[in-house]
Amino acid sequence: MSETLPLSIQNNRRMEKWLRFQADRTVKLAVGKVEIGQAVLIALTQIAAEELDIALDRFVTISGDTADAPDEGSTSSSQSIEMSGRSVRLITAEFRARVIDRLARRLNCSPSDISVEDGAFLLDDEPTGHDYWNFSGDEDFAADISGTAQPKDPSTYKIVGKPIPRQDLKAKISGAGFIHDIVRPDMLHARVLRQPSREATLASYDEAAIRRAARGEFQVVRVGNFVAFVGADETTVQRAAVAAPNHAVWKNVRQLTPAHQEAAWYATQPSDDRFVGDPVPETDAGEVVTATYSRPFVAHAAMAPSCGLAEWRDGHLQVWSHTQGVYPLRNSLAEILGLTREQIVVRHAHGAGCYGHNGADDAAVDAAVIAMQIPDRCIRVQWRREEEFAFEPVGTAHMTRLKAVLDASGNPIDWTCEVWAGSHVQRPIYGGNMLTHEALPNPPPAPKPNDPPEAAGGGGTRNGTPLYDFPKKRIVHHLSLTTPVRTSSLRGLGALPNVYALECFVDELAEKAGVDPVAWRLAHLSDPRARYLIENVAKRCNWADRGPGGNGKGMGIAWSRYKNRAAYAAVAVEIEVDQEIRVRKAWIAADAGLVINPDGAANQLEGGLIHAVSMTLKEQVKIDGAGIASLDWSTYPILKFSEIPEIFTEIVHAPNQPTLGMGECTFGPTAAAIGNAMKHALGVRIRDMPLTRERIAAALLGG
Amino acid sequence: MSIELTVNGQTVSVQAAGDTPLLDVLRNHLELKGSRYGCGLEQCGSCMVVIDGKAEYSCAKDVSTVAGRRVETVESLLDHPLHQAFLDEQAGQCAYCVSGIMMTAKALLDANKSPTRDQIVAALDSHLCRCGAHPRIIRAIERAANVLREGARS
Numbered sequence: 001m002s003e004t005l006p007l008s009i010q011n012n013r014r015m016e017k018w019l020r021f022q023a024d025r026t027v028k029l030a031v032g033k034v035e036i037g038q039a040v041l042i043a044l045t046q047i048a049a050e051e052l053d054i055a056l057d058r059f060v061t062i063s064g065d066t067a068d069a070p071d072e073g074s075t076s077s078s079q080s081i082e083m084s085g086r087s088v089r090l091i092t093a094e095f096r097a098r099v100i101d102r103l104a105r106r107l108n109c110s111p112s113d114i115s116v117e118d119g120a121f122l123l124d125d126e127p128t129g130h131d132y133w134n135f136s137g138d139e140d141f142a143a144d145i146s147g148t149a150q151p152k153d154p155s156t157y158k159i160v161g162k163p164i165p166r167q168d169l170k171a172k173i174s175g176a177g178f179i180h181d182i183v184r185p186d187m188l189h190a191r192v193l194r195q196p197s198r199e200a201t202l203a204s205y206d207e208a209a210i211r212r213a214a215r216g217e218f219q220v221v222r223v224g225n226f227v228a229f230v231g232a233d234e235t236t237v238q239r240a241a242v243a244a245p246n247h248a249v250w251k252n253v254r255q256l257t258p259a260h261q262e263a264a265w266y267a268t269q270p271s272d273d274r275f276v277g278d279p280v281p282e283t284d285a286g287e288v289v290t291a292t293y294s295r296p297f298v299a300h301a302a303m304a305p306s307c308g309l310a311e312w313r314d315g316h317l318q319v320w321s322h323t324q325g326v327y328p329l330r331n332s333l334a335e336i337l338g339l340t341r342e343q344i345v346v347r348h349a350h351g352a353g354c355y356g357h358n359g360a361d362d363a364a365v366d367a368a369v370i371a372m373q374i375p376d377r378c379i380r381v382q383w384r385r386e387e388e389f390a391f392e393p394v395g396t397a398h399m400t401r402l403k404a405v406l407d408a409s410g411n412p413i414d415w416t417c418e419v420w421a422g423s424h425v426q427r428p429i430y431g432g433n434m435l436t437h438e439a440l441p442n443p444p445p446a447p448k449p450n451d452p453p454e455a456a457g458g459g460g461t462r463n464g465t466p467l468y469d470f471p472k473k474r475i476v477h478h479l480s481l482t483t484p485v486r487t488s489s490l491r492g493l494g495a496l497p498n499v500y501a502l503e504c505f506v507d508e509l510a511e512k513a514g515v516d517p518v519a520w521r522l523a524h525l526s527d528p529r530a531r532y533l534i535e536n537v538a539k540r541c542n543w544a545d546r547g548p549g550g551n552g553k554g555m556g557i558a559w560s561r562y563k564n565r566a567a568y569a570a571v572a573v574e575i576e577v578d579q580e581i582r583v584r585k586a587w588i589a590a591d592a593g594l595v596i597n598p599d600g601a602a603n604q605l606e607g608g609l610i611h612a613v614s615m616t617l618k619e620q621v622k623i624d625g626a627g628i629a630s631l632d633w634s635t636y637p638i639l640k641f642s643e644i645p646e647i648f649t650e651i652v653h654a655p656n657q658p659t660l661g662m663g664e665c666t667f668g669p670t671a672a673a674i675g676n677a678m679k680h681a682l683g684v685r686i687r688d689m690p691l692t693r694e695r696i697a698a699a700l701l702g703g
Numbered sequence: 704m705s706i707e708l709t710v711n712g713q714t715v716s717v718q719a720a721g722d723t724p725l726l727d728v729l730r731n732h733l734e735l736k737g738s739r740y741g742c743g744l745e746q747c748g749s750c751m752v753v754i755d756g757k758a759e760y761s762c763a764k765d766v767s768t769v770a771g772r773r774v775e776t777v778e779s780l781l782d783h784p785l786h787q788a789f790l791d792e793q794a795g796q797c798a799y800c801v802s803g804i805m806m807t808a809k810a811l812l813d814a815n816k817s818p819t820r821d822q823i824v825a826a827l828d829s830h831l832c833r834c835g836a837h838p839r840i841i842r843a844i845e846r847a848a849n850v851l852r853e854g855a856r857s
Contacts, residue, residue, distance in 0.1 A: 037797030037834050165793055172798040173789055173805065175737030175778040183734070215720070235720075235727045303741050303749060303799040303833045353797035353834040385742040599793055603836065607796055610835030633746040633831060641827035644837040 005147040008032065008087040012070035016141035018091050019048075021133045025119070026058050031088065032072025033080040034064035034324065035168060037353035038663055039600035040080040042166040044088050046596055050159040051092035051151055053116035054132070061167075064326045064348025074325035074427065076356070076489060077457065078566050078661025081596055085659055094149035099136050103128070154594060154655040161655065163599035168350065179322050179349035180307045184378035187309075189234040190370050191241030192381065193227040194391055195439040196626040197254035198446070201225055205248040213243030221373045226439040228370050230379065241384060253626050260484035261623035263294035263397035263688075266420040269480045272449055276461055277474035283414035286405040291508060293501035293687040294399040297621035299636055300392060300490055304352035305383040306359035310367035312375045317344045321364035322351025325427075329361050332428045333368055336437050355611070357427055357488035359383055359392040362435040369436055386631040391435055394621050394628070395490030396422035396483060398460065400501035410513035411524070417464040417498065418476045422483035423450045424459030424493040432488060449481050452493070457563035462494040463668060466502055467561060468524040485627050492664040495562060496612065499668025500689065503558035504675045508685065517676065518543055518557060527561075532652070533570035533589040534559055540648060541572040541587045546680070552577050554681025558672035560665070567592035567665035571609065573645065575677040580693050583613050583645040583674060588666055590649070593657035604663045606647050612670035614639035618690050706770045710735070711779040721767030726750045728766045729776060737777035737802045741831075748830030751803035752776050758810040758829070775809065777802035784850035785809060785843070794843035796834030804830050808844045816851050818844075 012018065012032075020028040029048050035041050041061050049056045062069055072084055096116070103121055104111040107128065115122045120131040154160070171177035193205070202225045210229070211218075218231030218240055227248075229240040259265055309320040317339060323329045326346040334341045351360060367381040383391075398421040405414035426432030431448035438444065451459035458464070464475040510520035518538045525531055538544075538557060546555040554577065559570035567590060574585040588605050595601050618637050622630040630636040671689065679685045684699040707716045710733060717732045724743070729735045729752070741749030743762045750762040753775040761774075780786050785805050788794070795801045804827060811818055811826045818826075823844050832840065 037795075039793075039796070165790065169790060169793065169795055169798055172795065173737075173777065173786065173801050174781060175735060175776070175802070178736075178739075178799065180739065181736035234731050235723050238727075301833060303747060303797065303831065304739065305741075351797070352799035355833075382740065385744060603793065603796060603839070606838060607835030610837060611833070632744055633742060638831060638833065641824050641830065641832075641837055641841070644824075647838055 006083050006087045006090070008070065008072045008083055009090065009145050009147055013144045015091065015095060015143050015145055017070040018088070019095055020141065021136055025133055026060050027052070027054055029059055029061045029088070030069040031061065031063045031084055032070045033075045033084040034348045035350055036075060036324065038080065038604060039166045039597065041168065042164055043081055043596040043600055044085060046159045046162070046164055047085050047088045048092045050157055051089055052096055052119070052132070054119040056159065056164065058119065066326050066330045067345045071327040074328060076324055078562060078663045080661070081659050082566070082661045085596060089151050090147045090149065091145055093151040094145060094147070095140065097149040098140055098143065099132060103130055103135055157655070160596050161598065164597060166600070177350060178304065179309070179320055179351050180304060180382065182309060182320060182349060184309065184311070186376070187378040187380050188230050188232060188374065189237050190228050190230040190367065190379050190381045191237045191384065192366050193241065193244040193248060194387060195225045196250050198438045200250045200253045202227065203249040203251045205244065209247040210240050210244050214240035221370050223369060223373065224439055224441040226369060226436060228366065230370060230374060238384070256484050256623050256625065256627060258622070258624055261296060261621060263296055263399040263420070265484070266397065266399060266422065266478070266480045269482060271420070271478035271480050274477040274479065275474065276454060276477065277465055278472045280472055283405045283472065286407055286413055288403060288405055289509065289512070290401060290403040291505055291687060292399060292401040293497065293504060295397065295497040295500065295689045297397045297485070297623070298395040298490060298615055298619050299389060299621050300355045300358040301636060301638060302352040302354050302358055302388065305385050305388040306363035306392070307351065307383065308364035308367035308381045309378055310364065310371035311378045312371040315343060317368060317371065319344065319346045319364050319368055320349045321346060322349060322354070322360045323364060324354065324357065324360070328427065328429050329364060332361070332434055333365065336365060336434060336440070337368060337372060356395065356490040357393055359388055362391070365434045365436040369440070389631045389636060390628045393426060393486040393488035396424055396487040398494055398497040400464070400498055402501055402505045404505070404509060410509065412470045412509065413472065415466060415470045415473045416476065419460045419464060419494065419498070420478045420480065421460040421494060422480045422487045424487070424489060425450060425452055426486065426488040435486070449479050451479050457565070459493045462492070462563060463498045463502070463560055464494065465564060467527060467530065467564060469526050470524070484623055491611065492562070492667045495560070495664060496615065496668045496671055499558065499560045500671040500675060503560070503669065503672030504685070504687065507676045507679065529568055529591050530559060530561065533568055533591055536589040536650065537570040537572045537587050540650070541574065543572065549680035550683050552681055554677040554679070556673040556676030556678070556680055558669040558676060560668045562661070562665040567660040567662035569605065569665040569669050571666055571669040571673045573670070573673045573677050575674065575681055577678065577681045577696065579696070581617055581674065581678060581691055581696070582643065586645045586647045586670070588647065588649045589652070590662060590665060591652040591654060592660045592662040592665070594655050594659045595651060596659060598651060601651055601662055602649050605649055605666050608664060608666040609647060609670045610639060610644060612667045613645065613674065616671040616674045616689055616691055618692070620690055706766055708769050708771065709773045711775055717766065719766055722765045725752070725761040725764045725766045725769055725774070729761060735776050735778050739799060739802060741799070747800070748803045748807065749800055751806045751830070753806050753810045756810060756813060758807040775806065777805050780805055780809060783809065784847040785812070788843045788847035788850065792839045792843040792846060794836060794839040796836050800830060800832045801840070804840055808847065812848055812851055816848055816855065818848060820845070
């Protein structure tokens, strides 16, 4: 049985880890997945409320707390509802069944005679005087979860499937709600003078000059090559940190050039080469078509620079972080600081949307290192904007070369996807380093190249295998042994560049065959859920009337199933191209199985689309000198309000299908739909992202 | 030095160097945490406040320049139709950008209770949102404008 249990339950078997009934007639639901703007907590609470038949407003849902909530790893990869949601459903269904079974024995009736109304048990619709609060006991909470209870039939749902508003938004628009807003007794503000690159050493710094610039009281904490400015006045330490890089002399600083910012750089580097898919020889008979696509390094670029708080008191370290994983962060802290895991508590506090592994964990380590030097005070580290851009791990550049062997009718009979990329995931649990750790005495060894295995959806290979009915498919993955700057997980990992390549290449093959791109896709695709979405979106965008194009207005379409096993999405876009591309309208059709909260789902689908429009049209991390050179919103522009398309969203109603994570499913299709619309609008194909004014001009001149 | 200003209708006196950013004064001296640090460069709009009726960045504005002036922050909007409209539309994902956006919307609606969609969008171009909640944010401002107009008629 245990093999089929979600990992979340396997790692947290006792009921009391998840569920507690409190004297004030509330229910405490504890989960390991954390709120990162994706409205996960209301969705998980809806699932629990549904199975237990308890009103939503009785729930107190806590998440991400090593002292008080289960370990569910990292909040990533669109797994929150798929994994945590499935776990919460199994756990609450089992708790309900357990308690009702016992009550039925007490009342000498059948469990099916007992119903639940807002937590109170009724027998044949009459009150029994028993409820969860007075009838459940230690034996229920101490029990191991078996995962064998039968959850409710989805057709009976009253709470799941409803657009219930989330609970955290009110505070966030009322002047609080974020980690940045926490005020603790005796709090000190801190800023860090960052080591410019791994292995750089601080030769000297002019403390007097920094103090003159700061114009206030602060202390300097130095541990190895880690330097922090700490004081009661935030403005003062901020001034110190702004001035400090100009008054510090570093040795052994990495030197990079703009050549490092292009995906093609990876093709020149030694790599760990892997092979996925059909191990058969490539077919030689037929026409061979190839094309190479790329996405550059991209930033998470959260609206809020990272923040961390830490207190070292009486041999215990308490840390607040907007990390995606409190337990992995606790374990890293123990290793870095030489403490036991039991000495450390990490609590999640809400931050800005992160879209992957950004500076959150590093800021928490900063705060902890300082707190160990200044005991009995709360240390609050706030990264600066340029610090976030310069030092957060970025999404790796990624190049995909596709090769199709075509039969006489133009149908692919053999398909090879070749990928060159750096590590798509470098969380410390996968061999990556905490930034701060590299500045401390005895720094860790250089990070090892790493990518998630195929069983976890792959990284560079994610969505590299087409779901079309091609007879032979394979991936060759060149995982670069080094990256010019630190890279780690960013929304969808390799899915966006791979879907961009795949779905643009499909349009190229359709054009070559003289077949309409929608018709070509349908002719090579048997999955009925995918076919439905493509037909749905084509109908809604009036695909049949899109015209021959070439006049600066274009329409494009693309689809994918995220990770080839999570949610499906098809996207169509209508664009206008003058000197730049403007996406005017976008249509989404998505199938994520059972949808827990349709409003939250639409928000994720549309947010993913807008994020992808921004990435496709504008985003590229610039690299020069010691590292990242795009350090503000003018050198790393993102989509503005005036550039947002009108979006039309439709979600398939499929309550009997398992829930599929959807936070990343519109991401790749949106990028490819834009690439295809660009070809339709002006007759040129741009294979390297972002599709900037310069690239459009070059393509037009070259074409 | 001591600087006097009006914040959300109350006259306050703060002890701060004249070149202290207004944002730091609001967040740390007055403990009004709704105005947020995003860039310190007047690029993202997370720190937006209303000063004498006009939406302005507070992150790089010396507090001395607002002496004697009226400053409004998101904490003053709890009973304003914008607050409920943003909840009704669930107009945010992470919502870090939202309190600044609400202040630009407040200044816009104070001056014009019937803004067109284009006018709303133009006003919001001083802001960035990374999560892609833009359509909801625009809808929330349109909803608040409707409520204000209906209130004015009744």
